Amino acid sequence: GQQVMQIPQYQHVQEGEDFTTYCNSSTTLSNIQWYKQRPGGHPVFLIQLVKSGEVKKQKRLTFQFGEAKKNSSLHITATQTTDVGTYFCATDSWGKLQFGAGTQVVVTP
Amino acid sequence: NAGVTQTPKFQVLKTGQSMTLQCAQDMNHEYMSWYRQDPGMGLRLIHYSVGAGITDQGEVPNGYNVSRSTTEDFPLRLLSAAPSQTSVYFCASSYSRAYGYTFGSGTRLTVV
Numbered sequence: 001g002q003q004v005m006q007i008p009q010y011q012h013v014q015e016g017e018d019f020t021t022y023c024n025s026s027t028t029l030s031n032i033q034w035y036k037q038r039p040g041g042h043p044v045f046l047i048q049l050v051k052s053g054e055v056k057k058q059k060r061l062t063f064q065f066g067e068a069k070k071n072s073s074l075h076i077t078a079t080q081t082t083d084v085g086t087y088f089c090a091t092d093s094w095g096k097l098q099f100g101a102g103t104q105v106v107v108t109p
Numbered sequence: 110n111a112g113v114t115q116t117p118k119f120q121v122l123k124t125g126q127s128m129t130l131q132c133a134q135d136m137n138h139e140y141m142s143w144y145r146q147d148p149g150m151g152l153r154l155i156h157y158s159v160g161a162g163i164t165d166q167g168e169v170p171n172g173y174n175v176s177r178s179t180t181e182d183f184p185l186r187l188l189s190a191a192p193s194q195t196s197v198y199f200c201a202s203s204y205s206r207a208y209g210y211t212f213g214s215g216t217r218l219t220v221v
Contacts, residue, residue: 033209042199043152045209088152092206095140095159096167101151 004029004089006100013079014108021103023072023089031092032065032072037102038085081107111135115200115213122190122220130185130216132200140203141183142167142210143175145196152199158183190220 005024013019023032031050035043047056049065049072056063062075076083086102116131134141142157154167156175164175172194174186183202187194197217201210 031206035209042212042214043201043210045211048207048209050207090152092203094206095142095157095203096154096165097140097142097157097201097203097210098154098168099144099152101149 004032004091004098004100006089006103008103009101011103011105012108013083013105015079015081017079018075018077019079019105020073020075021087021105023074023100025070025091028069029072029091030069033090033092033097034063034072034074035088035090035099036085037088041085043088079105079107081109083107113200113202113211113213115198115216117216118214119217120219122187122218124190124192124220126190128187128190130187130198130200130218132183132185132213133181134183134202134211135181136202136204136211137180138202138204138211139180140205140210141177142201143173143183143185144199144201145169145194146199146215147196155185155198187218192220194218195220 033048034046037043053067054065060077064073086104088102090099113134139160143155144152153169158164158177199215200213203210
């Protein structure tokens with residue numbers, strides 16, 4: 001099945017800095033979804049991208065789907081302590097939602 | 110709407126025991142899935158369903174059974190619990206492929 005690889009596994013960020021996490025696949029993806037999981041919590045859906053080159057923004061978060069639909073990125077500007085958690089990308093193949101390993105984000109005040 | 114409800118929240122089993130993890134949603138979602146989450150392993154798909162009466166295996170189905178007799182419910186059965194099944198289990202549902210998934214709050218299972 002489709003596999004998505006995420007890098008980095010771990011990101012230590014100073015409050016106020018920007019960072020980016022990446023999601024890559026060896027095959028063309030029909031869609032990419034992003035989720036956030038706070039420590040001790042459950043995954044929460046953030047966004048879905050389906051079009052080649054698509055860019056969507058949610059306040060300080062910018063999501064991008066690559067032109068070849070094989071990669072995606074999540075960029076967070078001016079990181080805040082509320083951004084702490086693990087960010088997962090996932091792809092849905094007709095009800096079969098498969099996740100990358102996630103990027104764990106730690107924010108230092 | 111209650112969303113996705115998982116019960117129990119915590120469970121301790123002895124090796125060899127069986128049990129059912131319950132998952133119910135009140136959003137009329139067709140898609141439902143079960144995941145396990147282990148440290149450093151992300152979320153791994155156990156079984157999924159695209160509608161009542163339809164189920165399929167995910168990445169790690171061995172030792173688990175599911176059924177989907179109604180749109181609302183998608184129980185996960187552990188047939189004979191093993192310590193390797195110690196994990197946090199999440200149930201999720203979605204209206205369709207074009208929408209994101211709503212997750213339950215999880216069941217933390219320990220097998221001793």
